Amino acid sequence: MKNPPISLSPELGDGSGLDAFPGEAELAALRGWYAGLSSRKSVAHYLDTHKVSGQSSRGIIGGIRRQLIRIARRLHRADLVALLDHPIGERAQHAKAVAHAIDALRTAPEPAPKITDDVSLWLSARSANALYAQDIKTLAQLTVRVPRRRRWWTMVPGLGAQGARQIEVFFAAHPQLTDRARELMVNETVQAVVPWECLKLPEELNGSRGTFRGPPSSCTLGADNDYEAVQAWLALHESSATKRAYRKESERLILWAVVERGRALSSLTTEDATAYRGFLRNPAPRSRWVGSPQTRFSPEWRPFSAGLSPRSTAYALSVIGAMFRWLIEQRYVLANPFSGIKVRGSNRSTPIEEGRVFSEGEWSIIRAVANGLEWSYGWKLPAAQRLRFVLDFAYATGLRSSEFVGATLGQIETDAQGDHWLKLVGKGSKAGKVALPPLARVALDHYLMQRGVPTTPTMWKPSTPLIADLQAGSGQNRITSTRLWNVTKRFFVTTANVIEAESPKTAEKLRRASPHWMRHTHATHALARGAELTTVRDNLRHASVSTTSVYLHTDQAKRARQMRDAFGTPNT
Numbered sequence: 001m002k003n004p005p006i007s008l009s010p011e012l013g014d015g016s017g018l019d020a021f022p023g024e025a026e027l028a029a030l031r032g033w034y035a036g037l038s039s040r041k042s043v044a045h046y047l048d049t050h051k052v053s054g055q056s057s058r059g060i061i062g063g064i065r066r067q068l069i070r071i072a073r074r075l076h077r078a079d080l081v082a083l084l085d086h087p088i089g090e091r092a093q094h095a096k097a098v099a100h101a102i103d104a105l106r107t108a109p110e111p112a113p114k115i116t117d118d119v120s121l122w123l124s125a126r127s128a129n130a131l132y133a134q135d136i137k138t139l140a141q142l143t144v145r146v147p148r149r150r151r152w153w154t155m156v157p158g159l160g161a162q163g164a165r166q167i168e169v170f171f172a173a174h175p176q177l178t179d180r181a182r183e184l185m186v187n188e189t190v191q192a193v194v195p196w197e198c199l200k201l202p203e204e205l206n207g208s209r210g211t212f213r214g215p216p217s218s219c220t221l222g223a224d225n226d227y228e229a230v231q232a233w234l235a236l237h238e239s240s241a242t243k244r245a246y247r248k249e250s251e252r253l254i255l256w257a258v259v260e261r262g263r264a265l266s267s268l269t270t271e272d273a274t275a276y277r278g279f280l281r282n283p284a285p286r287s288r289w290v291g292s293p294q295t296r297f298s299p300e301w302r303p304f305s306a307g308l309s310p311r312s313t314a315y316a317l318s319v320i321g322a323m324f325r326w327l328i329e330q331r332y333v334l335a336n337p338f339s340g341i342k343v344r345g346s347n348r349s350t351p352i353e354e355g356r357v358f359s360e361g362e363w364s365i366i367r368a369v370a371n372g373l374e375w376s377y378g379w380k381l382p383a384a385q386r387l388r389f390v391l392d393f394a395y396a397t398g399l400r401s402s403e404f405v406g407a408t409l410g411q412i413e414t415d416a417q418g419d420h421w422l423k424l425v426g427k428g429s430k431a432g433k434v435a436l437p438p439l440a441r442v443a444l445d446h447y448l449m450q451r452g453v454p455t456t457p458t459m460w461k462p463s464t465p466l467i468a469d470l471q472a473g474s475g476q477n478r479i480t481s482t483r484l485w486n487v488t489k490r491f492f493v494t495t496a497n498v499i500e501a502e503s504p505k506t507a508e509k510l511r512r513a514s515p516h517w518m519r520h521t522h523a524t525h526a527l528a529r530g531a532e533l534t535t536v537r538d539n540l541r542h543a544s545v546s547t548t549s550v551y552l553h554t555d556q557a558k559r560a561r562q563m564r565d566a567f568g569t570p571n572t
Contacts, residue, residue, distance in 0.1 A: 006532050021071065021106065024065050030102075034095040047050070068105060076111045076121055079212050079334050080104065083133065104215045113170075114175050114204040115140040116262045122170060130158035138262055143177050144168070193259060193288055193303060195296045195440065196227060196251045205258050210266025212332040221330045226254065226265035229332050233323055241402030249319040252280075252303045259288070266333050273337040278315045293489060295482075314343040356515075358521045362506055369495045377494055382470050385450045387491055390484070392443035394515070397422065397434050398522035401515045405481050409453075410462025412436070488515040 022030070025046050029362050032042035043057040065084060072080040082099045086094050105114035113122055114288045117139050120128040134156050138144050140286075153164035171177060201208050207226030223229035231301045256279060257263050291302030308316060317338055324336035329378055358366065367375075370391055373384035394404060403424050411423045420436035436444075444466070445455045451468055454460065465478035479487075496510035 008172055019065075022067055026064050031099070032093055033061050034091050034098060036092070052233050059100065060110060060426075068102065070310070072101075072106055074111075075105065075108050076117075076211075077108065081332075087196075100215045100218050102216065113139060113174050113177060114209075114266075115288065116204045119287075124163070124166065127159060127163045127167065130156055132159065140262060141175060141348045143171065191482070193255050195528065196254055198297075199227075199255075199258070201258065204264070205264050207264035207266040209332070212268075212337075214334050216533075219331045221243065221332050229327060229330075230265070232330075233326050236326075238405075239402075241400070243479070244402075246319055248303075249316045249325055252316070253305060268337045270316075270337045270339075273341050277313065277317065277341055277343065280308045281310075282307045293485075295486075310343050317341055317343060332521065356513075356517055356520050357524045358517065360525065363395070363508070363521060365499060366495055366510075370491070371550070374496075378451065378497075382450075383487070385447060386468065386470065387487065389443050389447035390488065391518070393440050393466070394518040395442070395522055396437050396440035398519045398526075399434060400519060401481050401484055405465075405479055405484055406461060407466045407468055409457075409460040409464045409466065409476075412457065414457070414462075420553050485515055530542055 021375065029042045029046040032046060033039055037045070037056040039061045043060050045062065066153055069081055069084050069234055072078075072084060083094065083097055083101050107411060118128075118137060119131050119139060119142055122139065123131070131137070131142060135509045136156070153159045153161060207213070207229070208224055211228065221232055223232055229269045234243050234247055234250070244478060253276065254265050255267050256276060257272070260279070261268070261275070263272065265393075275489045289302055290304045290306060291300055293305055294301045319340075321336060321338045324333065326339055327333045328336060356463075370384075370388050373379035373387060374381045379387070393399070399422075400408070407422060407424060413421050415421065420441050421433045422436055423431070425431050425435045446454050453464060467484065469483070471475040492510045496507040499510075500507040
């Protein structure tokens with residue numbers, strides 16, 4: 001607000017100080033103003049007997065608002081400060097929120113320092129600026145400097161002995177800060193990141209007292225902290241694949257917020273959101289965040305296998321944005337710090353990187369190694385048979401892993417022309433069907449015989465999964481997506497070890513490969529062999545042909561080769 005502060009009359013209010021909570025008459029006048037009364041009418045109706053001669057009605061209403069703002073600042077409720085300090089012309093649209101804010105301020109406890117608090121919340125501006133210059137921004141960072149050595153303040157130019165004494169008195173009054181700080185200070189060389197279900201966070205970081213939490217009285221969630229709120233959001237999604245993808249993105253954000261920023265999810269700012277965008281592209285320090293795929297509870301587990309591409313970064317931020325929008329709708333938080341965050345280069349329709357597609361020759365090598373798994377590379381016979389089926393069926397159909405593991409024999413149908421189809425519900429809960437070419441059908445028949453399952457459709461049990469869980473014994477239980485991913489990765493590593501000496505580049509490529517590469521390979525090979533773009537689009541169940549066109553890089557290579565042949569080096 002641009003107007004200079006106007007002090008309320010001592011008669012107005014139920015206390016004597018500027019930070020005393022406004023009295024009921026004052027609050028009634030403020031509510032009347034928010035209800036649409038002019039400041040003059042509202043003051044005349046509720047405060048006329050208390051009005052001091054010469055005071056303007058507008059000044060009184062403004063003074064009540066400023067008094068509430070001062071109280072919100074004292075209570076460290078930046079969210080309520082921003083709400084109460086709105087332009088006068090917006091009073092109607094903020095009326096309901098302000099009413100909740102007044103109730104929240106009335107019952108809010110006096111703040112206690114948290115080790116994640118910015119030093120400016122508790123120290124003088126002069127001391128805070130001196131600490132900022134030394135990259136000391138939080139109480140946690142300051143705690144380990146006080147009193148680690150005599151005359152410690154000499155290492156902080158501009159602080160001085162008097163400022164240091166004030167800081168020492170502050171920490172002496174709050175001894176719990178030192179213990180908390182030592183628990184939470186990040187050791188850049190040894191601290192590991194663990195799955196979020198293993199986190200044990202204090203209130204300062206779990207979001208139970210998040211800076212931008214909405215008033216509990218108006219929140220529709222029973223969640224006490226950020227983790228519980230995010231779990232409620234994840235529970236909305238029935239698709240296991242969607243839930244797994246969304247969990248990955250929300251987990252990464254919570255871990256980053258706690259470890260790298262020292263903040264709860266519900267305390268993140270727009271500046272934090274911008275920093276997170278850069279972090280997704282280059283997770284650092286890499287030793288903490290990046291590693292080869294492992295099970296969730298392995299000591300070597302890391303949230304990232306590499307930095308994200310612009311498209312993957314945009315996807316991650318879109319998921320996070322959707323999560324925050326839902327949390328706002330439930331009134332768990334008041335703002336979305338990721339609103340408006342853009343990713344350069346994410347909208348370009350560029351071909352899939354050829355490094356994520358197996359060439360015809362590479363695929364031949366992969367299948368050759370697969371044929372000898374049980375007698376040359378120590379795989380058990382059922383595991384080798386299953387792996388060969390997975391390779392051939394995924395290559396022939398382009399199924400997503402989540403679709404593959406969820407498919408059953410009952411979803412296969414034969415049309416009037418004798419063609420075979422797999423009916424399924426894919427990404428986005430969209431129903432569709434995938435053609436089963438001869439390679440897929442022959443691979444399935446062989447695998448069913450190896451499992452002791454009839455190959456005649458009329459004899460099938462509809463619930464029988466396409467891919468069996470070997471550990472279940474009967475073959476009637478489906479394999480999990482995680483297990484399929486691990487099995488396929490194990491095979492790719494085995495193949496890489498076999499060809500390492502002869503083809504180190506291909507070996508390195510195989511070590512990076514994931515099951516989704518078979519979907520890329522399916523689309524690329526189909527287009528290269530003459531399949532129409534719309535046909536591949538429909539079989540992959542893409543919403544737009546532009547999505548499918550990213551697999552046309554081999555066609556581009558062919559075009560370049562033909563033009564090179566037509567316009568070669570001139571004769572000399």
